[in-house]
Amino acid sequence: MTKSTTDRPLIIALDYPNAAAAWTLLHQLDPRRCRVKIGKELFTREGPALVKQVIAAGFDVFLDLKFHDIPNTVAAAVAAAADLGVWMVNVHASGGPRMLIAARERLATVAQPPLLIAVTVLTSFDQAELAAVGCAGETAARVLHLARLTAAAGLDGVVCSPQEAALIRADSGARLVLVTPGVRPLTAATDDQQRVMTPAAARAAGADYLVIGRPITAAPDPLAALAAIESELN
Numbered sequence: 001m002t003k004s005t006t007d008r009p010l011i012i013a014l015d016y017p018n019a020a021a022a023w024t025l026l027h028q029l030d031p032r033r034c035r036v037k038i039g040k041e042l043f044t045r046e047g048p049a050l051v052k053q054v055i056a057a058g059f060d061v062f063l064d065l066k067f068h069d070i071p072n073t074v075a076a077a078v079a080a081a082a083d084l085g086v087w088m089v090n091v092h093a094s095g096g097p098r099m100l101i102a103a104r105e106r107l108a109t110v111a112q113p114p115l116l117i118a119v120t121v122l123t124s125f126d127q128a129e130l131a132a133v134g135c136a137g138e139t140a141a142r143v144l145h146l147a148r149l150t151a152a153a154g155l156d157g158v159v160c161s162p163q164e165a166a167l168i169r170a171d172s173g174a175r176l177v178l179v180t181p182g183v184r185p186l187t188a189a190t191d192d193q194q195r196v197m198t199p200a201a202a203r204a205a206g207a208d209y210l211v212i213g214r215p216i217t218a219a220p221d222p223l224a225a226l227a228a229i230e231s232e233l234n
C-alpha cells in the first residue's frame, strides 16, 4: 500500500439547498486547509455564478456534475466547466472510451484545464445493487476495470470507494489521482453510503483526496467535526 502525501486532502461536499447555507460554512473555512465540492443540488439551484464566487473567495472547486452523455455533449460540458475556472470536474467512466477521450481531448485545448476524473462505481452501490443494474461479478473487479479504462483514456484520476483505493494503487501506481467519497469517521452514520472507510484508513489505502459531506455539514458543530477529521489525518 502507498500512503498518499497530497497536500490539502480534504474536499468538503457543499451539499446544501442554497447559496446562503453554503456560505454559512464557507465563511468559516480556510481555503489553505481544504477544498470544496459543488454538486448537483447546489449547482442546479444557484448555477455558475456561485461557482465563480466560491473560486473568487480563494477555494479550489471540484464541480461534481458527473457528466454521462454522448461524447460531443460531454466534451462541451467539461469545456464549460473549465471556463468557470474549476479545479476538478468529473464524468462517469461507464460513458465509455470515446466519451472519456473526447472530454480529455477537449480539455487539452483550454489554457488552464481542471483535473478530469471519472467515477467508477458509486459508493452508494453494494454488490446486490450492481447486480440489479445488470453488472455481474465483484464490485471491486468492476471498479478496477473502469479505472483501467480511465487510465487508458488518459484522464487524471478516478472516483472510487476507499475500499478499492489500495487495489487501484497496486495496479496503476501513481498514474491515477484517487478521489474517495464514502468516508466516515467511526462515530458517524453511514447514511446512504455502502462502501465506507474511516478518513485515516482511506489515506493509508492510498486515497489522494477524501470527499466528506454529511459527517461535517450535518454535524451539530461542523468546524469541530472538521477539526476532528484533520487531527485523525495528522
Ligand SMILES: O=C(O)c1cc(=O)[nH]c(=O)n1[C@@H]1O[C@H](COP(=O)(O)O)[C@@H](O)[C@H]1O
Pocket: 013, 015, 039, 064, 066, 090, 119, 121, 122, 123, 124, 159, 160, 181, 182, 183, 191, 193, 211, 212, 213, 214, 215
Ligand atoms: O463523485 C462524487 O463526488 C461521488 C461519487 C460517489 O461514488 N459517491 C459519492 O458519495 N459522491 C459524492 O460525494 C459526496 C459524499 O457525501 P457524504 O456521503 O455526505 O459524505 C456527495 O456529494 C456525493 O454526491
